[in-house]
Amino acid sequence: MKHVVYVGDMKTGEREDVLVTHALGSCLGLMVYDPVAQVGGLLHAMLPLSSINPQKARANPFMFVDTGVPVLFKTLYSMGGRKSRLIVKAAGCGRPLGNDEMFKIGERNYTVLKKLLWKNNVLLESQDVGGAASRTVHFDLSTGRTTISSGGVKTDI
Amino acid sequence: MNADIVERIETDAADFAARHSVRVAELLRIQMSSAGTAASLIDATGRQTSEGVLNLVNSGYFGLSRNAKSLAHAHELMGGERLAHVALAAWVCDLLVEPAPGYDLPAGDLWRHALGVSIASEHLADTLKIEGAKSVFLAGIFHDIGKRILGPYVAKASDDFDRQTEKGMSFEAAEAAVLGIDHATLSGQILSAWAFPPALVDAVRWSHAPDGLSPPSLLADLLHVSDVLCLTIGIGMGKEGLQYKASPAATRRLNATIGTLELVASHTLQWTNELADLPVTL
Numbered sequence: 001m002k003h004v005v006y007v008g009d010m011k012t013g014e015r016e017d018v019l020v021t022h023a024l025g026s027c028l029g030l031m032v033y034d035p036v037a038q039v040g041g042l043l044h045a046m047l048p049l050s051s052i053n054p055q056k057a058r059a060n061p062f063m064f065v066d067t068g069v070p071v072l073f074k075t076l077y078s079m080g081g082r083k084s085r086l087i088v089k090a091a092g093c094g095r096p097l098g099n100d101e102m103f104k105i106g107e108r109n110y111t112v113l114k115k116l117l118w119k120n121n122v123l124l125e126s127q128d129v130g131g132a133a134s135r136t137v138h139f140d141l142s143t144g145r146t147t148i149s150s151g152g153v154k155t156d157i
Numbered sequence: 158m159n160a161d162i163v164e165r166i167e168t169d170a171a172d173f174a175a176r177h178s179v180r181v182a183e184l185l186r187i188q189m190s191s192a193g194t195a196a197s198l199i200d201a202t203g204r205q206t207s208e209g210v211l212n213l214v215n216s217g218y219f220g221l222s223r224n225a226k227s228l229a230h231a232h233e234l235m236g237g238e239r240l241a242h243v244a245l246a247a248w249v250c251d252l253l254v255e256p257a258p259g260y261d262l263p264a265g266d267l268w269r270h271a272l273g274v275s276i277a278s279e280h281l282a283d284t285l286k287i288e289g290a291k292s293v294f295l296a297g298i299f300h301d302i303g304k305r306i307l308g309p310y311v312a313k314a315s316d317d318f319d320r321q322t323e324k325g326m327s328f329e330a331a332e333a334a335v336l337g338i339d340h341a342t343l344s345g346q347i348l349s350a351w352a353f354p355p356a357l358v359d360a361v362r363w364s365h366a367p368d369g370l371s372p373p374s375l376l377a378d379l380l381h382v383s384d385v386l387c388l389t390i391g392i393g394m395g396k397e398g399l400q401y402k403a404s405p406a407a408t409r410r411l412n413a414t415i416g417t418l419e420l421v422a423s424h425t426l427q428w429t430n431e432l433a434d435l436p437v438t439l
Contacts, residue, residue, distance in 0.1 A: 007391050007392075008427075008430075024391070025388070025394055027390065027391055046422065046423075046426055047419050052419045053423040059427075060427070063423060063427075096388060096389060096394065097385055097403045100403045102408045102413070102418060103403060105418075105422070134391075134394055
């Protein structure tokens with residue numbers, strides 16, 4: 001079954017599910033998959049740090065990278081996923097509007113993600129981040145195949 | 158090369174404005190009307206409009222102390238000016254929910270973007286304690302109305318647009334280069350024909366290039382920064398969002414910090430989703 005993940009949201013699934021997210025600009029798209037348990041999840045987080053608005057983060061942890069990522073991992077553990085088997089891929093974190101320092105939300109999203117993964121001894125298997133492109137992600141939970149569509153071109157990561 | 162096209166586009170915009178001018182004038186009158194007259198003016202647009210307005214008015218975003226039971230009650234709770242702005246938003250929703258050809262905006266995205274810019278502008282003004290920005294919600298709702306007119310022309314010339322934007326030209330500059338006029342100018346012409354306040358018209362007209370206004374307009378700066386913020390976080394990005402030139406000077410004039418922008422972004426997403434999901438399509 002196909003599930004669309006909107007901005008500030010996360011969805012998990014198993015086997016025959018396909019998770020899709022559109023219009024990844026500066027937002028982070030994080031895809032996590034356990035090939036043995038065949039469970040996976042996709043997070044579409046908008047902003048790097050929840051400290052900017054803790055109240056919103058309590059209501060919706062998926063809006064922020066630092067609160068959304070842990071919830072994604074913990075949800076997968078509860079579904080039978082094991083940390084040692086998880087394959088983690090990232091997309092997005094771009095600069096859709098050029099180099100204005102004030103709007104480098106994408107770079108800050110990526111920095112927070114890398115710090116969070118590094119602290120928890122998790123490596124990124126692959127990524128398609130940065131640049132001015134808008135991306136769509138198709139994440140097939142029967143195989144873990146992750147396809148990025150951008151500017152009419154499809155690429156597996 | 159552009160004279161004929163520009164004339165056709167401007168004629169389309171003038172026809173569009175004329176077609177809706179009576180309705181817009183009636184809804185603008187609500188600002189100065191009594192509760193009873195305001196309710197009658199909204200009711201005259203049809204039962205669905207009244208319900209759409211009440212749905213918006215009673216959303217958490219407008220923060221009323223009590224639920225408005227009727228349009229007259231809404232007038233009492235929020236005042237005529239605010240009610241007029243909400244009524245105009247409910248009315249124009251119908252025109253903005255359609256897909257916007259040429260801009261790669263599917264059904265609903267232009268409306269979501271209009272809401273996002275309105276909400277971000279109000280939060281930005283509030284957070285930065287900017288006074289005199291009461292009309293910024295209305296400006297945000299209508300800032301891209303010109304896309305309704307220009308969209309089909311952009312779609313027809315998509316190859317020309319791709320050639321211009323591949324050279325690094327902003328989408329708005331490409332509109333001017335290919336078609337001889339950009340959508341912000343058209344939005345300004347339409348709002349001017351509807352007798353919106355001149356400061357609001359100027360802000361919309363210059364919302365993509367606020368540095369061109371002398372003296373600068375806080376309203377234009379608020380619209381510009383909010384527009385950039387919404388495109389950055391993916392609210393109505395479309396084709397234009399990838400080719401938008403942000404003005405660092407506008408952000409500086411507002412004294413906005415990275416923290417301010419991210420705080421506003423966090424509010425904007427939630428409220429945009431809530432308002433966009435309300436049944437206000439008429």
